[in-house]
Amino acid sequence: MVTTPTTNTTDNFSLLPDDTVLDILTRLISDPRDWSRLSCVSSRFSNLIRSICCRSWCCHFIPNLAADLSIVRHVPGGWAALRKLSICCPGLHHAGVLLDEYPNPKCSRRPIWEPHFASAQRGFSREEGSKLLASRFRGDCLYVSQWPGCVHAETRRKYLLFRGVFKDFKETSVWKAVRDAKKSRIEAKCAFCDGKETWDLHSAFCLRRGLDFHQGEPVVRAFVCENGHVSGAWVEKPMYL
Template sequence: MEEDSGFSMLNDDIVLVVFAKLEDDPRHWARVACVCTRFSSLIRHFCWKTKCSQTLPSLLSDSPATCASLLKLAVCCPGLRHAGIAADRDASKNPKTCRKPHLARGNWDLRREQGCKLLARQFRDDCLYLCDWPGCVHPHKKRKYMLFRGIFKDFKTTRVWTSLDGDKRKKLPVECAFCTSRYTWDLHSAFCLRRGFGYQIDGEPVVRAYVCENGHVSGAWTDVPLFS
């Protein structure tokens, strides 16, 4: 515990200098934040907010919830269930398959170029930022799924949102992996994803993605790589 260590003798400014040495990988901050409430508060309100303001200023708002969601988005793989692959009822059949969110692998950067390549042509002007590929790889039913995550900037002003809301697309009872939203939409069945990705022999889509009302995206692709 931090209270029983030498860190309890240091003021916040010195502790923040130490934490700054760990900024190359946000997963380090996620682990440190689990040590105690003091560390968690410093990571959320100083380290991560400063990092976002430097690297993702267009996505950062004054809402603490937004900053917390961006931190989770940066470090957290959504898991197969949130990516629309593994149902809860499958858990007993294959307990080794990861379904819940967990610390992700790969670069944490959010990039719009990758999001543009994911969307159908009529939605290319929407700002979808995706974490660096390929993210985490998970096996399930003799396939390997490459999971990704991302966020729409100003989601309620995008053409994707207009399409989902205007067509009254059915929500799915799968909660978001990054915020408190209890439902998501399937971007594949709503024809928001680029058509060229195609399907597997058994009819399964090569790429799938789900979005919540706050614009957080969880998805997966398999077999055919998205980007060269």
């Protein structure tokens, strides 16, 4: 009995050198979701995308931020997290907007709670980050997305969502403050990396004075993970009284 040899596509693909695979992957940038999908195909894809492709992307599209974060040590949370930070809005849940904003979860208009593609991708500013911090933390380096952020118009008010990252976070005065303020620690995943907990910058008194309350709600909500990624929201005036 004569058997016909079969071709194993997976084995043939494994023979391709990394340079060839990377050449293919770097051409898939029109849809930001492509790399996420391919990362689920194989560990080889995942390793190449997270370490090399994402680094190349960040160095090209946010060169100043990428250079400043990597000059001290490694990029906090990895290059894939930095790329996600640059293109994704954290969503209302990760920005600290409470779920009781939505009394009827079965309504036809589904609120966006989770990370999604940001409506504006204008880079990051250290000056804007400095405006958020209390005076005793001004020596820390915080980059935040430039205004206007991603606007979420809810029933009672508007939220301007922003995201950011601290440089060398574990060496900052903010980290020392949130680490010591045990009440500010909450079990909420970071929107950008694998961090399992975040700290409330408002209750840890890391935000500048004047960013207090409006209509019983903080003017600015801001949460930081152990890798220094920040998710937050400005509160605009109520849409009605």
